[in-house]
Amino acid sequence: MRAALYLRSSKDRSDVSIDAQRRELKKLANDRNLIIIHEYTDVVESAKSANRPGFQAMLHDLKSHTRNWDILLMADTSRLSRRRYVAQAFKHDARKRNVEIVYSKVPEVDPITAVILDSVFEAMDEVHSLMSKDKGLAGMAENVRQGYRAGGRAPRGYQLKKIDTGTIRDGESVKKTQLETTSEAPLIGRLLKSRAQRIPRAKIIRDLSIKLSASTLIDMEWNALTYAGHTVWNVRNEKSPDGGYIGGKKRKPRSKWMVQKNTHEAIITDDEAEEILINLENSKVGQSVSAAKTGNSPYLLTGILKTPDGEMWVGDRRTHYRIKKSKSKGRYVPADSVDHAVTQQLIGDMKSRQFIKALTHEAHKYNEAHQVDPAKEIRQEIVMLNERISKTMDLATDLDDPGPALRKINELESKRKMLAAEAGRLTNEYSAQASLKGITEAQVGKILEGFADDFANLPHGKWKDAIKSLVDKIILDPNSLEFQIHYRIPVENRLCMASPRGVEPLLPA
Known part of the structure; x- marks a missing residue:
């Protein structure tokens, strides 16, 4: 041939x-x-x-x-x-x-x-x-050197302005972006100038009648150099595949930041920006917010620890969980005591015969309630999309200018990919559900024993993610200090049950 x-x-x-x-x-x-x-x-x-x-x-x-x-x-x-x-x-x-x-x-x-x-x-x-990473990063750095943005949204008080570079690429003009102020800039300027004077955030928010959370304001403060008229890049560490950031911190040392001076209109001075950053670097509040957003928070249970009424316990002073009661002083419990009690109960439940029996029963109930293939209609839609893609391909090959048809193919293919991914997810979930039909207490016990051993051997920094993968919520009564763990053992994170036995109350704070 x-x-x-x-x-x-x-x-x-x-x-x-x-x-x-x-x-x-x-x-x-x-x-x-x-x-x-x-x-x-x-x-x-x-x-x-x-x-x-x-x-x-x-x-x-x-x-x-x-x-x-x-x-x-x-x-x-x-x-x-x-x-x-x-x-x-x-x-x-x-x-x-x-x-x-x-x-x-x-x-x-x-x-x-x-x-x-x-x-x-x-x-x-x-x-x-x-996704050529090195080339992309080099291109971003060059953009910054030329006074352009390296991507991302504009900080509050600014908007993106497109600049025509005069370069033509693939027949189209290449545009880059810089910052320009908006009508909100004077208000943001007053806010940041007040922070440079160390006026408390709560007072600033109240006096200026601006709807901002403290954590949002802290993020704005970390952008102080941008508000001083400079383009700043290479501030954040890469995200770790295991959660959090590489190196354990969200931001790199300031010596690693790339700063291109005077690229856009400033709304605060350099001295004010420096004062804000120094305050942040020395502030326990700022460090706590950054740690929480980075995944390095000292609290294991924030986000899943609630009262019986559904109110959220929050971290306080890096040492306690706090719940604010209406018309009263509030309730504080030592974070270490709660974390220790919950983790010990979690490991104990995983090895409890009563818990294993209850979970096996829930697994069988869950399987009986989910007998219909959830991806059937999506697969039918994918078949129809494949036919449309095939017909459009036939049309494209016979056109002098196949560009519009190819763009339509790309659009249909993106939709097909999305549906195929969803169908795959639902099929995997359905298969997992079907496997529950014949699952035995011995098999469940072996699975839970593996969970317990893995959890016990995890570094402390990974415990929070591990707990959230197994636990839907933890109810801690502020009066009796008794708690109950509501589990969600993975069958696509949908098999949920509460710990089947009572838990000894915590010692009072």
Whole structure:
């Protein structure tokens, strides 16, 4: 059989040279007894654009009645395109014309698996193209050096103003953003100037009649240099996959911040900005709010610790939980005592025969109540979308200007992806529910024993996330100091029950 090669080199994948691809594909052709009669080449061309000479020539020959090859050899899916709609449209067109596309770096599989692999590899290729972290960060830093924003929303008191850079990219003018003040700027200026004078936040909010929470105001204060007319970047640490931030702190040391001076109109002075930041760095309140938002809060149970009436216990002075009662002084309990009692009860419940029996019973009840496949209608909608995508692809291949059709394909594909993800989630949940039908107390006990052992061996900094993954809420009575844990053992976080036995009351504060 006769074959053609398509070779493309890439700036950001310089190890895949044209010669290396050619040698690899010639070996593949030899192994398959194929005769190579044509070669299409794009040297250092972007895979994000379909406007490549070699690619366009290949596309023209694909549609030609005089084409003398039936197999197209490529190194991998990214040689074709990193834009999903281009790759899909091309392969759809190739199938219609009985042309087989063979990749040297993709294993041979059955047709059904091949469809899945195509989608997986194309998704990986697009991620590689669009999420080049180093290039993105370098581009952001250069934007800041030139006095532009590196992304994100405008702080309160400012709005984004688009600036035409005079550069044309892909036929469109490149625009960047800077800050300009809004009508609210004078009010925000008075607020921040008051904070520079160390006037309490509550008094400022009351005097200015502005609807802001203390934590929002603290976030604004951390933007003090921006309010002083400077563009600031590289302030925050990266988020950790395990929650919180890498290094345990939300913000980097100020020596790591990148500050470009005088890029927009200031509403406070440099001295006022410095005073605000110094106050924040030395303030226990500011540190507490930052720690809480970072995931390093000393409180294990904030957010899930409630009274029987549904009121939330809140952290106080990093040592206590507090509930404010109407027309009374309020109630304080030592955080360490509550945290210790709850964690011991949690571990004890996981090993309790009574708890295991109750949870097994709840699992069987849950399964009986969820017998209908929840993803059926979504899958029917996906089938209809696939038909629309296929018809639009057919239309695109016959148009002189396929751009509008390709954009529609992209829109439909985004919707299809969203529905497919939701169908997958519901199917996994349904499968998990079905598995509950025959679950035994011995199996539940083994699962809970693993939970208990994992929890006991976790570093203390991970306990809060672990508790929230297992617990829906904890009811702590401010009068008796008795508490009850309401669990949600994961079946997609929906199997809920309360601890089945009473809990010894805490010692009074």
